[in-house]
Structure formats: C-alpha cells, structure tokens
Amino acid sequence: MTVGIGKQLFEKIQEYPLPKQTGVRDYLFYFVPSSDGYGKGARAFFNKFYPNHIEKDARSLQDVVETLHAEVTTRGVRHIREVVLVAHGTAQGLITPLLNNLSSETMQEFRYLTAFSLACLQQDFLAGKFPDFQAKRKTILAHLQNDSWVTVRACNFGQSREGLYALHSFWGGKPNVYAPTDYQFFGSHPIMEDMRFKTRLEVHAHLVKQRFLPRDMHSPERKDAIVRALSDPAGFSEPFALASMPIDAPEPEEAQRYEALIDALDGRRVPPSIRSTFAAQGFPLTNQLRVFVIERNSAWLLKDVLAHEGADYKIEYRVYEEVSLTEPGNRRRAKLWAEAKLVATPSAHEYFPLQLFFYQGDHDLWRGRLFTLAFHTEDVEADPKDKQKFDAVMTLLNAKRFSDGSGTGVDIRAEFQKEQNIELSGTATITLLSGPDSFRRITWSIRDQQAYLVKLEHPSSSNGIATHTLTVYEHPDRTSQLKREYELMSFLGISPDTPGTELAAYLDRLSLDELAAVIDHTRATYKPTYALYLHHAQQALRRKKGFGEWLRQREPDFASAVLPSGMSYSELSLSEREDKRAIAYDFEFNGSWHEVKSADPPATPAQNDLFAEERLGPKFRIPEEALVQRTNLPNLEPDSPYTDLEELRTLERIGFAPFFSVEKHTFDPVKEKDELSCEEFAAVIAKWKEVAHLTPDEIRAILDAQRTSTGESYLDVIQQLGSHYSLLRNMGKLVELFKLPPIPVTTYSISKEVAKQVVKRVPLLARIALLSALFEVAFVFEIPFKMWMKFLEAQEDAARAWENKAKLTAVRQWLTELLDLTYLRESDFPDRIDIDISTPVSAEPYYIGRYYAQQVNDHGRYFRAIFAPEAMKRGYDKGAELMPAVGTEILRQADEAIGDVLQGMELDSCKISVLNGAGFIDLTKLKALVVRQLTRALLDQLPKM
Structure with missing residues (x-):
C-alpha cells in the first residue's frame, strides 16, 4: 500500500x-x-x-x-x-x-x-x-x-x-x-416533558449526534433557532389581551396600572385583574398556579391545572408583551397577551421528524403483541401436536366459542390465563372482523373489560420455512392507541x-x-x-x-x-x-x-x-x-411503525378545540439558568422530608414560603423534580401534592426508566465482539441452536462442533450464575464479578457435568452422548476464560445506562448523593436490576443447548 x-x-x-x-x-x-x-x-x-x-x-x-x-x-x-x-x-x-x-x-x-x-x-x-x-x-x-x-x-x-x-x-x-x-x-416527535427530547436544545444535541448538524459549536440562541426552523408549530388557544398602554405620552395612572402588572409578574404574582381576565376567557386560575419569569419585563410562563369533565389537566399560559403600531397616527402601544397550551397532550406541542430503528422486541411492544395462541410450521420435522392445536383454535374462533365444552380440548380462556394472567369473564365475546380472501389475513376481536385482537399471520421462520400463527394483541381505541405510541416513543428504538x-x-x-x-x-x-x-x-x-x-x-x-x-x-x-x-x-x-x-x-x-x-x-x-x-405466491402485509401527530391532534381536539385555535412556535428560555448549589439542594430535600408527615396544603404553604438564592421557592425545586417523579415514588404525598396524574407502571416506575436505556443497549451488547470472536460465527445470536449446530457440522469437523457446544455451555453457565448473583447480592452488588464455572456439579468432569446441567436448564432433560470430550474441555475452558471480560462489559453497560438515566433527569453527582442519602435512590439495587435485565436479554438471545 x-x-x-x-x-x-x-x-x-x-x-x-x-x-x-x-x-x-x-x-x-x-x-x-x-x-x-x-x-x-x-x-x-x-x-x-x-x-x-x-x-x-x-x-x-x-x-x-x-x-x-x-x-x-x-x-x-x-x-x-x-x-x-x-x-x-x-x-x-x-x-x-x-x-x-x-x-x-x-x-x-x-x-x-x-x-x-x-x-x-x-x-x-x-x-x-x-x-x-x-x-x-x-x-x-x-x-x-x-x-x-x-x-x-x-x-x-x-x-x-x-x-x-x-x-x-x-x-x-x-x-x-x-x-x-x-x-x-x-x-413526528413532540418536544415536551417525558419524551425523548424535552427542549429544542435537546433536539439540537440529537441532530448533532446523528450527524445532521456539525459538531456542537453553536450558541444556545443559534441552536434554538435551528430547531425552530426544523420543527412544526405547537397548538395554542387564541391569544387574549390582559392589558395595554400607549408608549408615547401615556396617562400617569394608566402607566402606573400597567407597570404594576409587569412588576407583579416579575415578582411571580398574579394580580386580581389578570385572574378575572383569565376566568372570563374560560381559564380560571387555581391555588396551584406557579409563575416563572422567562425574560424580566417581557415574558412569563404560568403553570396551572384546568378541571375538565371530572379530571385535572396540566396547562401552561404564555404571557408576553408585544409592541405594535395603532391607528390613527401609527402610535406605538404595548399590550400584554396570554395564550393557553395543554401540557400533557403531545399534539399541543411543537414537533419534528424523527427516524429510529426498532428491534423485534420493540416492535412487538409497539404493536401491543401479547402472546402466540397457537402455531404450526410446514417443516417436515414439525411436531404434529402443533398443527392439531392450531386447527382446534381456528375451529373455536370461527365458531365464536372459547372451548368445545369437553374439558379436554383447547380452552382459549385458559390460554389467556396461562400466558398473560388475563382472566376473561363469562360474558366475553368473539367477533370475526376480517374474513378469509385471497390477500387478507383473518382477524377476530375478543371483547371483555378490555379488547383484544387475534390475528392469523404467516411469517417465515429464520430458516425460511413457512409458519402460521394465531397471535393475540391488545386492541385499544384509536385515541388510546396513539397516546400509548407516544409514551412508547419516549424510549423505544435506537437512533442511528x-x-x-x-x-x-x-x-x-x-x-x-x-x-x-x-x-x-x-x-x-x-x-x-x-x-x-x-x-x-x-x-x-x-x-x-x-x-x-x-x-x-x-x-x-x-x-x-x-x-x-x-x-x-x-x-x-x-x-x-x-x-x-x-x-x-x-x-x-x-x-x-x-x-x-x-x-x-x-x-x-x-x-x-x-x-x-x-x-x-x-x-x-x-x-x-x-x-x-408461478404458484404458491407469498401474501405480504405492511407493519411499518410510525407516529402521526396530526392524526392525534384531530382526535385530541374533541372537547379541547379552543386550545388548538392557533399554531405557532413557542418561546422558550435558551439562556443558561442559575444552577442550585449542592448545599441548597440538600436543604430543600431535608426540609421536604421534615414536613412529609403534614397534609398537602400544609406542605405546599411551608415549602412555598422558603426561597433559594436563585429566587425559586423550595416548592419550585421539588416540582421540577416532580417532572421526573419516578425516582421519588416512595414520597407518597408527591402525587397528591402536585395533583400529578396516576403513575403508569409501564412508563414511570424506576425499573422501567432504567429499562428505557437498557432496551437500547441489549441488542448491541448481544453482539459483543468478544462473543462473536469466541464462536467465529457472526450470526450466532440470530439463529436457533439446532440450526446453528447444523451449520457448524456442515462447515467443520465433529470435534470443532463439540468444541463450540462446550463454548456455548460455558457462556450460558456463567450468565446463569451472574443472574443468580443479582438476586443473592441485590443489596450489596459487587463492583467486580468473580464467578467460577470450573467446579464440578456432578460426578462427571466439570465441562461434561455442566453441559448436562445446561441441557436440563434449557429443556428439562439431557442426552448423555459425548463424542469428543477433549474438544469439549478445550472449548469450555476457552469460554470460561473469556467470560470475565464479558462481565466487565456488562458492568460498563449497566453503569452507562444508569448514568444516562440520571443525567437525563438533570441530576449531577452531588444531587444523586443527596437523594441517595435521603433514601430516595438505592444505587446498589439499581445496578443489580440493570445487570439482571442485561443478563436475561443475553440469555434470551443466545441459542439454547
């Protein structure tokens, strides 16, 4: 060269x-x-x-x-x-x-x-x-x-x-x-709290990391402007006037009244006259109102709740001053305007186009896939019992029945109970939604307290053999489905x-x-x-x-x-x-x-x-x-994941039309905010714990009365934590204190917050180059063990195939012991993993006994035939020698996942220490949980013996 x-x-x-x-x-x-x-x-x-x-x-x-x-x-x-x-x-x-x-x-x-x-x-x-x-x-x-x-x-x-x-x-x-x-x-990705990107600056950072924009060298104002140009507008109510004043030669009393309103807003207060105007517009302000100064003398943000049909909705009011020319004489006039926006409604926010890649598990979650009710393949070695069960379930669905009444045949209710712990009532019904024709799959609806779909699908297996499945999916109404998709969009998928x-x-x-x-x-x-x-x-x-x-x-x-x-x-x-x-x-x-x-x-x-x-x-x-x-042609159906904020906006307008009267870009602060010191943060948390036994109103009054050096009340600081309140669920009064919505377990529990990051890393971790090199088969994680062994035996001699069997045994044995360790040492999980898989578990040599044990773990039985014991020992020892390095990689991935979550919650090391000391976070258990999830994912993706 x-x-x-x-x-x-x-x-x-x-x-x-x-x-x-x-x-x-x-x-x-x-x-x-x-x-x-x-x-x-x-x-x-x-x-x-x-x-x-x-x-x-x-x-x-x-x-x-x-x-x-x-x-x-x-x-x-x-x-x-x-x-x-x-x-x-x-x-x-x-x-x-x-x-x-x-x-x-x-x-x-x-x-x-x-x-x-x-x-x-x-x-x-x-x-x-x-x-x-x-x-x-x-x-x-x-x-x-x-x-x-x-x-x-x-x-x-x-x-x-x-x-x-x-x-x-x-x-x-x-x-x-x-x-x-x-x-x-x-x-379309809404720019809002609880989503992947909460602010324009976060969107800018995303575009830099995906190489749409050059290295992050812009000022905050320039970053904000770039994302404004790329995003689509948010939905607001029609602006309504709060007050006005001529700039040129105003009357003294008029100027005094107007300036008093400005001073009050700068002091984080809302005068009675402004409250009256809000009420007249259909937006009554409550005692939960919080005022934030965006730019002194010109822009403010009011956060509150709005009661609607028995529920409270988070709402934000943008209050701003605008100077315009008025007739006659083109005189300048200053006017205070306000407009309302629903906070927790994705379609009310600015949004920008996003690309992601979904792994199969991501897509199953996205589509609401629950379980496979029955299946059969056209493989000549297929188990005939699979086809018998499949035909029996098809017969029941077409007859709109859950069982044949014999007590020995297939029972669809029992399958739901066994697979997902879903108990279908005696009044549940089955309805055929789409019938069999040349180019459509058959779909049935099962309706009970919740609705489910059963779809006849025809995927191909990993080795190209035709497969027929009856798969059960969740079936919410369209509005609920769209909202759920935006919740999932906050963490599913990977960014290239x-x-x-x-x-x-x-x-x-x-x-x-x-x-x-x-x-x-x-x-x-x-x-x-x-x-x-x-x-x-x-x-x-x-x-x-x-x-x-x-x-x-x-x-x-x-x-x-x-x-x-x-x-x-x-x-x-x-x-x-x-x-x-x-x-x-x-x-x-x-x-x-x-x-x-x-x-x-x-x-x-x-x-x-x-x-x-x-x-x-x-x-x-x-x-x-x-x-x-040219017969026996395939039947392909689209299943591409997407989000459409305009469709959701159309549905969410119902009952909230005034909030979508105007589409415009929001104004958000882009300057660097004053950071709360570690000592003050600790004082806020200590005060909160001190008053935790009081009623919500008493807590609110005490915390609102005390201020930090940045001018925020203690209540403001805790409310900002509340936007990430999954970390603070053990403070039971938090939900009541801020009227926060119920915590959906699938989105807001601390384990799932961490899982958001883990889900992204698992497929990458499962392709660890160390493991790929160990087997020298790049797709070892993508094919079943039986097929993998056929590949090896076709390419190599029998001794090499048995060596690879033993390598896989060592990997699965080591990971299984690591999984056990996450339970045994959950409260004091070690920083260094020390696992010995070279000890015997039976009378046979350790590498053979553990091979038998792994077969039992995977299939409940084992086969004693061993044709190349020396090759097995060589392969097992190679696998055992490598796994400590894999363990180091797992720990690194776990630390990165936890760090990403906490960083995303705007918690630096000092604040983490404060929360850990206060008992709000247990970092050791958190690490054990993440390692457990990563290890399970690796075991799931590795072929079984």
Whole structure:
C-alpha cells in the first residue's frame, strides 16, 4: 500500500450532506402514499433533512425506471448517485409491484418485490417480454456506476439476502444496495416533558449526534433557532389581551396600572385583574398556579391545572408583551397577551421528524403483541401436536366459542390465563372482523373489560420455512392507541449515528487494505472527532467477505484478546469508545443494515449488466418448474411503525378545540439558568422530608414560603423534580401534592426508566465482539441452536462442533450464575464479578457435568452422548476464560445506562448523593436490576443447548 494512501482516502470521505455537482442527481421514490402514516412520516423526514433529493411518487419498480429514464434522456443527468426507495417491507420482500397496471387476476407473481419475483422478471426479460421496460432500464444502467448506490427504507428487507441480492442484480450489479434488517420507523416527535427530547436544545444535541448538524459549536440562541426552523408549530388557544398602554405620552395612572402588572409578574404574582381576565376567557386560575419569569419585563410562563369533565389537566399560559403600531397616527402601544397550551397532550406541542430503528422486541411492544395462541410450521420435522392445536383454535374462533365444552380440548380462556394472567369473564365475546380472501389475513376481536385482537399471520421462520400463527394483541381505541405510541416513543428504538448510508457507501468501495490504511491514518493523526470514522471503517471491514481470514493474518491474537487493544482493526479501544459516545449515538451499522457488494458479492463481478449475466433462479435454487408455474405466491402485509401527530391532534381536539385555535412556535428560555448549589439542594430535600408527615396544603404553604438564592421557592425545586417523579415514588404525598396524574407502571416506575436505556443497549451488547470472536460465527445470536449446530457440522469437523457446544455451555453457565448473583447480592452488588464455572456439579468432569446441567436448564432433560470430550474441555475452558471480560462489559453497560438515566433527569453527582442519602435512590439495587435485565436479554438471545 502506497505511503499516504490512508490520508488521501480519509480526506475524500463522502458523508451527509452529499455535495452538489453538475449533472449529478439523487432521487427519492415513495411507494407508499402520503395518506399512509408511514409514508407521511417518511415524507416529513426527507423533506426536512434531504431537500436536495428529487422526490417522486412511484407505482412500481417499472415506474422508477421510467422516471429515471426521463431524467437521463431529457434533463441532462449524467450520473445517478443515490436512489432511495421508501416502501413497506418484510423479511420476505418489499410491498411494491414490479410492473405497472397489474390486475388482481393477472401477473400476480409481480405483486411484490422479492427474490422470486425478480427471478421471474429476469426470465421474462430473457424471453423478450416487456421490451419497453428492458430498453429504458438498459439506458439508465449507463448512468449507474460503482460510486452509485440504492438505499431501501423499508422494514426488515435486509434480512432477505436473496431479495437484496436480486435487487442489486436488477440495478446492473455496479451500484451497491442497502436495506434495514430491523423495523424502520418514521414519525413526528413532540418536544415536551417525558419524551425523548424535552427542549429544542435537546433536539439540537440529537441532530448533532446523528450527524445532521456539525459538531456542537453553536450558541444556545443559534441552536434554538435551528430547531425552530426544523420543527412544526405547537397548538395554542387564541391569544387574549390582559392589558395595554400607549408608549408615547401615556396617562400617569394608566402607566402606573400597567407597570404594576409587569412588576407583579416579575415578582411571580398574579394580580386580581389578570385572574378575572383569565376566568372570563374560560381559564380560571387555581391555588396551584406557579409563575416563572422567562425574560424580566417581557415574558412569563404560568403553570396551572384546568378541571375538565371530572379530571385535572396540566396547562401552561404564555404571557408576553408585544409592541405594535395603532391607528390613527401609527402610535406605538404595548399590550400584554396570554395564550393557553395543554401540557400533557403531545399534539399541543411543537414537533419534528424523527427516524429510529426498532428491534423485534420493540416492535412487538409497539404493536401491543401479547402472546402466540397457537402455531404450526410446514417443516417436515414439525411436531404434529402443533398443527392439531392450531386447527382446534381456528375451529373455536370461527365458531365464536372459547372451548368445545369437553374439558379436554383447547380452552382459549385458559390460554389467556396461562400466558398473560388475563382472566376473561363469562360474558366475553368473539367477533370475526376480517374474513378469509385471497390477500387478507383473518382477524377476530375478543371483547371483555378490555379488547383484544387475534390475528392469523404467516411469517417465515429464520430458516425460511413457512409458519402460521394465531397471535393475540391488545386492541385499544384509536385515541388510546396513539397516546400509548407516544409514551412508547419516549424510549423505544435506537437512533442511528449517521443520517443514512452515505458514509457506509463510500467506505464499502474501499478494499480491506485500503480500509486498514484509513484506520492507520486516523490513529496516527488522532482527534476525538475521528472516533466515528474509525468505528465506521471497522464496521466496513467486518462487512467484507473474507474479513475473518484477513484479520487472522493481520491480528493472529485477536480471538484470545481479553480487551480491545489500541491498534485493533476490528474494535475501538476503550478511550476511542468514550470519544465516539461523546459525539455520536451508540449504534452498530452492521446490526441494523445489510448490503450486497461487500458481504455477498457476485462470484463473478458484473461486466455490463449482472441481471443479464447471471441467472437468479439457479443461484437461489429455485426449480425451473416454479419459475414456469408461478404458484404458491407469498401474501405480504405492511407493519411499518410510525407516529402521526396530526392524526392525534384531530382526535385530541374533541372537547379541547379552543386550545388548538392557533399554531405557532413557542418561546422558550435558551439562556443558561442559575444552577442550585449542592448545599441548597440538600436543604430543600431535608426540609421536604421534615414536613412529609403534614397534609398537602400544609406542605405546599411551608415549602412555598422558603426561597433559594436563585429566587425559586423550595416548592419550585421539588416540582421540577416532580417532572421526573419516578425516582421519588416512595414520597407518597408527591402525587397528591402536585395533583400529578396516576403513575403508569409501564412508563414511570424506576425499573422501567432504567429499562428505557437498557432496551437500547441489549441488542448491541448481544453482539459483543468478544462473543462473536469466541464462536467465529457472526450470526450466532440470530439463529436457533439446532440450526446453528447444523451449520457448524456442515462447515467443520465433529470435534470443532463439540468444541463450540462446550463454548456455548460455558457462556450460558456463567450468565446463569451472574443472574443468580443479582438476586443473592441485590443489596450489596459487587463492583467486580468473580464467578467460577470450573467446579464440578456432578460426578462427571466439570465441562461434561455442566453441559448436562445446561441441557436440563434449557429443556428439562439431557442426552448423555459425548463424542469428543477433549474438544469439549478445550472449548469450555476457552469460554470460561473469556467470560470475565464479558462481565466487565456488562458492568460498563449497566453503569452507562444508569448514568444516562440520571443525567437525563438533570441530576449531577452531588444531587444523586443527596437523594441517595435521603433514601430516595438505592444505587446498589439499581445496578443489580440493570445487570439482571442485561443478563436475561443475553440469555434470551443466545441459542439454547
């Protein structure tokens, strides 16, 4: 490699935003209409953040080709750089047709974009069909080169390696193709308390960590202005006037009255005249009113509650002064205005477009999935009892019955009780909602005190075998569902560390040695901001086919390394990790995206057109007969997660129309506020504990009378803590004191607050490079053990397979003992994990006895056959040797999760110490809880024996 090549490649890095170039264009094609919630969310996101991409609606893949053909033949486009396809997707394919003008009767094989449908299209092209489509496609291929790429924005399509490869082939084989392996989420995020981002400044920090904005170098005012420009307006009541005064030569009494109102508001008081005006407008002020000075003499915030239909709603009033010219004579006049906004209503707040990735567990929670009522697969080795139960449940649902009355058959009520502890009453009913036809799944409603849906679904298993499930979901009304989604949006999903695939597309064009040169250069000239590029270059290395052998030659000791070294090509050092976390989100590109040219390149590189040079049918082992008959076609249904604040706003207007009369941006303080000292914070908490035995009114009066050096009352300080009151649930009077709403266990308990952070980390932790290196199988966490062993036995000799069995045994044994430790040492959980799994548990050698024990733990029985005991000992010892380093990583992840939660609650180390000393937080138990959740997640994602 030429000296300095790393520097040259690094300086040419291409990332967001893509540079404008003459004759070069980027395109966005929407296969989902704007009336679709997912399509609407995607349009909002791309309109804001990708304004230079040319946006087009598309009916089919053929439509995309026709549009691009017009661009290159009539609009002077020389180079098509990026093509983004926005669609609904599944792990089987994209829910978009290949051809225009399909009917329900003809050419149904082209209804979806799948590996099979593209193989059929290829066969038809070879037979001379669709000549216009072929000719236009051939024309655009000349404008798609190795530095072009296609980004699919659809759920799970990256899991279909054959589908992704077939799409790569369709585009000629030169552009790379990227697609998510997770659920793609687009939605509107309200800027408010209890959400992911509470203020514009937090939104700005998010945009910096996702690389939409440059390094955080703006002033608070500039940050605020940037987010204002990107967000959509909040909903307010019509402004109403409180008082006014002419500025030029006012009457002395008039000026005195007006200035007295200003002085009162600056003193955090509300005069009777203002209270009367509020009441006349339908907004009576209560004794819970709190006044906050935003800008002296000009802007104030009033926080209160409003009674409506038997419930109290949090409300904020923005009071501000405005100077305008009045007739006659264009005289200046100052006027005090007020407007009202509902606080706890997401649709009343400013919002901005957000992208996330959902793992399967996130998506199940989002959709309200409860459990699988029955299932069966079409695997030849499937248990016939599964099919019998499935048929029995189907019969009951279609008959609208819960059991056959025999006492020995399937009982749906008993299944609900067993799986979710849900007791269905004797008056519960079953109703068929959607009937069986060619293209729809069957859905039943079960109505009781709560409503549930049972859906007949047809997912594919991880090995591609068709599966049929009857799955139970929660079924709230639409308003409740939308509100629940916004609660879940506050913590579900992960944020990527780049806007899209721009950086990956550049790095994937480099060879293994070129990527190594980039890494060498960034480390030789290291700055903390380079950590992100280091990480992505390492991710690009890992995507390369042949990376494992290349790494063994470059780093022969990698697999045995306990901690990543500062010179590793596959792992950031500990300090580099910290630098990366400071500037970007903790995100693994390879965990949420898949591409073709690095991971699954063609055996023979494309010369001109891969679609014409390599038959897809034989490559995917599709029988020729299937390509001719084209029967047994898949039935794909969209399930893309999204949020639509406008839909929620329409529903939430009911009964609250005055609060949505005007849409405008709020004015929020952006200056740095005075921080309360640690000593004063401790005094506030001590006073609160001192008066905790009194009534709420007495507590309020005492705490309101005492002030801090910043001018806030003790009550103000505690109320600010109240916005994060999950930490303070053991102070029982808090809810009564501030009239806070009931605490939903799923959102506000302290364990779930921490779980918000843990849920984000679990999939990343489960892909710990140390464990991947141990097994040397990158997807060990994504496939069942039985299938994993088949893979190993097909690739390696029997001894190596038994060695890997023993490695897995050691990992599961160690994690199980760690899980036990979180219960045994919950009150004094150690800072260092010391677990010994090399002791015998039976008369057999420790590695064999623990192998038997693990089988019993996983399946309730064990098989005694051992064919390679020496290999088992070798594998078990390797696993046992590695696990202390994994434990260190688990503790680090737990500490980071707890730190993120407490930092998000604006608690510094001093305040944490005060709350811990006061008995409000038990940090030791908190750590045990988080380690427990992380360990369970790892055990769940590891294959069982």
